[in-house]
Amino acid sequence: MNNIFLITKREFLTQVKKKSFIILTLLAPLLVVGFGAVIGLMFKANESHSIIEVVDKSGLFRNQLKSNDKLEYVFVSAADEKAKINNLKDNESMDGILILPELKNQNYNELENSTRLIINAKMGFDTKQKIVSDITDVIKKEKIKQLGIEETQLNSLDKGFTLKTINVSDNSKEDSDLAFGVKSGLSILLMYVTFMFIIIYGVRVMRSVLEEKNNRVVEIIISSVKPFELMMGKILGVTLVALTQFLIWISMSVIGALVLNTGFSSFQKNIPGGNEELANKLDITQIATQVSHSLLELNFPLIIFVFIIFFLLGYIFYSSIYAAIGSAVDNETETQQFTLFAILPLTVGMYGSFSLMNNPDGPLGFWLSIIPFTSPVAMIARIPFGVPAWQIALSIALLLGTTIFMIFLAGKIYRVGILMYGNKATLKEIWKWIKG
Structure with a gap:
């Protein structure tokens, strides 16, 4: 256990001390906003009069x-x-x-x-x-x-009808169209971020294992630690790196929502009542304020808790697969025949979760958020809309049990594959490693 802690600490500190990590962590939100602005300007530039x-x-x-x-x-x-x-x-x-x-x-x-x-x-x-x-x-x-x-x-015939919806299961809160749009946007954002980072950081684990294997450094390392300890140390170290980035970004998002909620509201009060043109130009400010209100009304402690738990377990689950793949092959070309097993379930969960916007409590949403292979993205997609506590607990229990089992299987593959050179791994060969 002490060896796992030492390897985790080394892997974590090595990553977070890099200038690239610090710059990317602080600038990533600004880059995302800037990217969206550039796309908007591109569409604007292509408009014609x-x-x-x-x-x-x-x-x-x-x-x-x-x-x-x-x-x-x-x-x-x-x-x-x-x-x-x-x-x-x-x-x-x-x-x-x-x-x-x-x-x-x-x-x-x-x-x-x-x-x-x-x-x-x-x-x-x-x-x-x-x-x-x-x-x-x-x-x-x-x-x-x-x-x-x-x-x-x-004009009276063309006037639309606004239906106010009150959810008695959610403390009789009024569920407006804007609030639903905010929940949908947050759902897609969290789901997509989880999907991308599980793949990005999982591949990073796989490449790290493959690099040490090809450089024969691993032969020296495992003379001091067990292969399983080395695998878990790498996975947990990179997991903590990802969580550190997420916590920083979540804090920046919450602070940004508070600024929109207070700063823009006070700014609007100073708008001259007769200046209709100026008021029309600040419609975007009003929308931003309403969005920030809707965001702050959400159960953020529960959303953040579920997000961290499912990201953490989902990442460890899939990183175990990636670590096993990295130990079983000799080069990145050979990884392509195995990475499909890791990417396909996540892809099914992500695209299946888009249908949750119309019916978050439907049967598809339920099963996608319960099955461990898809729950890391599906449950995160559902949580802004509200999920019963028993479903969250059941999903966590199943994902935790499956993750432990996957770590066990990956450890058996890693133990044999990390020292295998020159032999092209096949599914039949890997099955023998697991059985042995």
Whole structure:
């Protein structure tokens, strides 16, 4: 036991003292936010501003087709139609001409069949759909007017219905759409982070074992410690490294939520009441404040506890598999035939968990969060929505028992495979090591 502690300590200190670890731990949240901002800017940079000349022969659309920051309508006389079309090819300031024919006998089908959009270059799908949507809205309003319905009545018909949901199982809290969206986002984030880090750090264990095996350093090491102690020391050391990063990131997230909840709220109070334009620009601030409120209403102690437990056990479970793989092969090329056994169950658990958003308490969610091969990601995906205590306890018990059993199997493979050179390991050969 003392040897396991010493190896764990050495592995942990070696990792956390690296400058790369410190820089990545502190900058990773900022890099994620920056990456999201870059993606947003890329989409923004690819947006276009289109100018469309409109020939409205019926006069129906002149005051109803509204321009915006992406699409501008310029109405021209019907007498200039042919000249405009002839000059369109060489006119770089215009993107197209929309020909809206005269509406005869309220025949909207004929109007649709005769409407044409003439362009001088390729036009984006979104722009075309916006034009179609604008024309459809105008025609819809005209048809409703013919039925004798006023605009105020039309607005009343289009008004949505907001349903307030109160969960009596959760202290009668109101479960809004925003709160559900926050839970879904947190669920996906925790699940994806767990999935990625189990694979990343598991592969790190495998490569560390494979490197020591190829360098024959392991022959010197196991003269002082048992192979099982070496394997467990490496797994636990890297586990503590991952947990250290998670705890730092969780602390930064909670502090960020508190800042959004207090700083932005006080900032909004100073907005002048009559400055509607400024208030509209700060809608994103209001949304951020509401999101922070929803986050702080969650049972974070339970979420953090379940996250750490399932990440810890899930990581040890899969790292044992990776350590066994690293000891059974001689190079990274040969690892490909075995790593599928580690990646596939996690992948099933992750993609299966996306269906939990619609029904977190359904049978699929239950079994994915109970079966040890998928529970490290599925239970973490369910926990923001609330999970009964008995299901959490049952899942932890099964995962803990399976993890201990997997450590036992991996130890038997590691004990033989770490000193095997030149022989290509097969499933049949590995089975013999386990039996022996």
